[in-house]
Amino acid sequence: MTKPILDVMNMNKDFQVKSKTALFRKPTSVRVLNDISFELIEGETLSIVGESGCGKTTLGRCIVRGMDASSGNVIYHTEDGQKIEFLKLKGKKSKQYRKDIQMIFQDPYSSLSPRMSVFDIISEPLIANFNLKKSKIEEKVTEIAEKTGLNVSYLRRYPHAFSGGQRQRIAIARALITQPRLIVCDEAVSALDVSIQAQIINLLKDLQEQYQITYIFISHDLSIVQNISDRVAVMHLGRIVELASTDSLFGQPKHPYTEALMSAVPQPDPEMKKDRIILEGEVPNPANPPSGCHFHPRCAYRTDKCVQQVPELREVGYNHFTACHYAEELHLRGVQNDAANTN
């Protein structure tokens, strides 16, 4: 059964940026998200990958309304089947539905208030959204702390007393306390040691199974993404350039940028390392994007058409979308879903 939970439609985000050199010049507008559209199915994990600065965090923030999108729409499908314009919610309805979509950030050091006890950090969203008795709040916090592997007797302590992995558990507990249906995890395990990463990922997976949570999992680490996602969206300079099921994307990438990103994934076979594609040149500046396909200056397969024409995101295989003029002709290299590689 596939039940939609969220449709992101034609989302754009422009930032006004002041020139550092020209003191009196008007701020210029920089498009950081460019016509982003995708649909999410309840209970799935959609990963968003791409180099630093491509707009992943901005996208996450615009979806959860931590920041206003410049244009576009987000349709939220409620549990009882209503379709709601999420970005336009106001007042009571806003309170009712915004708690359903939460975000967890990368840095568990700066995202938790140092002046609040862990109990207060976790219970804050609950108190803001529900009118509950003290005993009920205690009960809920204890329950969620146990679920997320936190020691209940430490809840009166402050975040500085906890390790990075423990802090990320606190952040997850806080995100979960309002029983969200969708969580945007923005590099949620990137700052953690590898062994702790695995624990937190397992926790996220267990919670997903228990509560049917949908994840948007933002990450630059493709080996984690390959492991946990149902589908993957590849972002380049504010646009989605490829979107497919994890197997299809890793097995048969259709965009040269995806191929290049994947060639950097560590391979169990040392022979394969020789074929690593080095992305030459700088990540292009969103304030001054290249003409045509934004990836063309770094693409080994580019032609004049790529310099001139922006490729549309189009379906080139079953549920496999890509924005490359030559998707059908190129035979790009993917990575195997090797058992040794996925633990």
Ligand SMILES: Nc1ncnc2c1ncn2[C@@H]1O[C@H](COP(=O)(O)OP(=O)(O)O)[C@@H](O)[C@H]1O
């Ligand atoms: N508040 C802001 N004002 C101006 N530009 C910003 C702001 N936040 C992010 N950006 C720019 O938007 C682009 C995307 O940033 P971000 O979403 O953080 O990327 P990612 O999470 O993929 O690394 C970058 O070029 C960044 O410099």
Ligand SMILES: [Mg+2]
């Ligand atoms: Mg980011």
